[in-house]
Amino acid sequence: xxxxxxxxxxxxxxxxxxxxxxxxxxxxxxxxxxxxxxxxxxxxxxxxxxxxxxxxxxxxxxxxxxxxxxxxxxxxxxxxxxxxxxxxxxxxxxxxxxxxxxxxxxxxxxxxxxxxxxx
Amino acid sequence: xxxxxxxxxxxxxxxxxxxxxxxxxxxxxxxxxxxxxxxxxxxxxxxxxxxxxxxxxxxxxxxxxxxxxxxxxxxxxxxxxxxxxxxxxxxxxxxxxxxxxxxxxxxxxxxxxxxxxxx
Numbered sequence: 001x002x003x004x005x006x007x008x009x010x011x012x013x014x015x016x017x018x019x020x021x022x023x024x025x026x027x028x029x030x031x032x033x034x035x036x037x038x039x040x041x042x043x044x045x046x047x048x049x050x051x052x053x054x055x056x057x058x059x060x061x062x063x064x065x066x067x068x069x070x071x072x073x074x075x076x077x078x079x080x081x082x083x084x085x086x087x088x089x090x091x092x093x094x095x096x097x098x099x100x101x102x103x104x105x106x107x108x109x110x111x112x113x114x115x116x117x118x119x
Numbered sequence: 120x121x122x123x124x125x126x127x128x129x130x131x132x133x134x135x136x137x138x139x140x141x142x143x144x145x146x147x148x149x150x151x152x153x154x155x156x157x158x159x160x161x162x163x164x165x166x167x168x169x170x171x172x173x174x175x176x177x178x179x180x181x182x183x184x185x186x187x188x189x190x191x192x193x194x195x196x197x198x199x200x201x202x203x204x205x206x207x208x209x210x211x212x213x214x215x216x217x218x219x220x221x222x223x224x225x226x227x228x229x230x231x232x233x234x235x236x237x238x
Contacts, residue, residue: 003186003194006171025167025195026217028147048144052125067122075122076144096215098145 006032006054009119010092017111019095019103020119031095032119033103039085042105049077049097056091060084125151125173128238129211136230138214138222139238150214151238152222158204161224168196168216175210179203 004022009032013020016036023030035058051058052074060067060075061084069075077083104112123141128151132139135155142149154177170177171193179186179194180203188194196202223231 001181001186001194001197001200003188003192005192007191023169023193023195025169025197025215026147028145028215030169030193030195030215050142050144050149062120067120069122072126073122073124074142074149075120076142076149078120078144081120096144096147096149 006094010034010054012119016090017103018113018117020117022119024099027099028096029099029101031097032093033095034090034092035085035087036090037087040104040107040109040111041082041084042103042107042109043080043082044077044097044101044105046079047098047101048079049101050095051075051077051085052094052096054092054094056087056089058091058093059086059088061086125213129153129173131238135209136222137232137236139236141238143218146218147215148218148220150216151212152214153209153211154204154206155209156206159223159226159228159230160201160203161222161226161228162199162201163196163216163220163224165198166217166220167198168214168220170194170196170204171213171215173211173213175206175208177210177212178205178207180205 019031138150
């Protein structure tokens, strides 16, 4: 049972769209990621997903609207809802989602992470 | 599906040791709380619990050690592990735990919250 300093963990990597696992509880995972540019349209059939912005501004496009998240803001995206994150400048974020959730859902894309990374 | 600004939600209340629910996903709840002083020794028999510090310094006493959490630091407390949070000065924190988790576990204390509060 060790504490985790989020900024310190964020300082250990630089690649984009490649979440790292920094905590696990009740079958859920806490992840951090750095993102920049446009991600791919996807949904998570069985998993609700939460974004919490640590630094920067993240736009999340939905089929019927766009939500803009700034530092200290969070959004829960219910399962099955298609979304596409866009970061004009680099964004640091924290994710809560069930263990095993794939970041591109069922979409196989060049950005799809091949293996889990634990920090 | 609306975004949540954590600082804005924190500004809506001042009482201590009374968590507010600001998000729900996958059977889990995201809560915020302001705490000051000593809480009661307790554990959560079936629930892992995560603390993330938004502001201030929180000490968490365990039977065999004390962990000090500063802003931007988090800790997962596994189910069944007794703990006692202590905030010398006011602390703002975010909690992540299964829906229905009682903040004093099975302990009935004057600080025990009687009803859920959603923001």
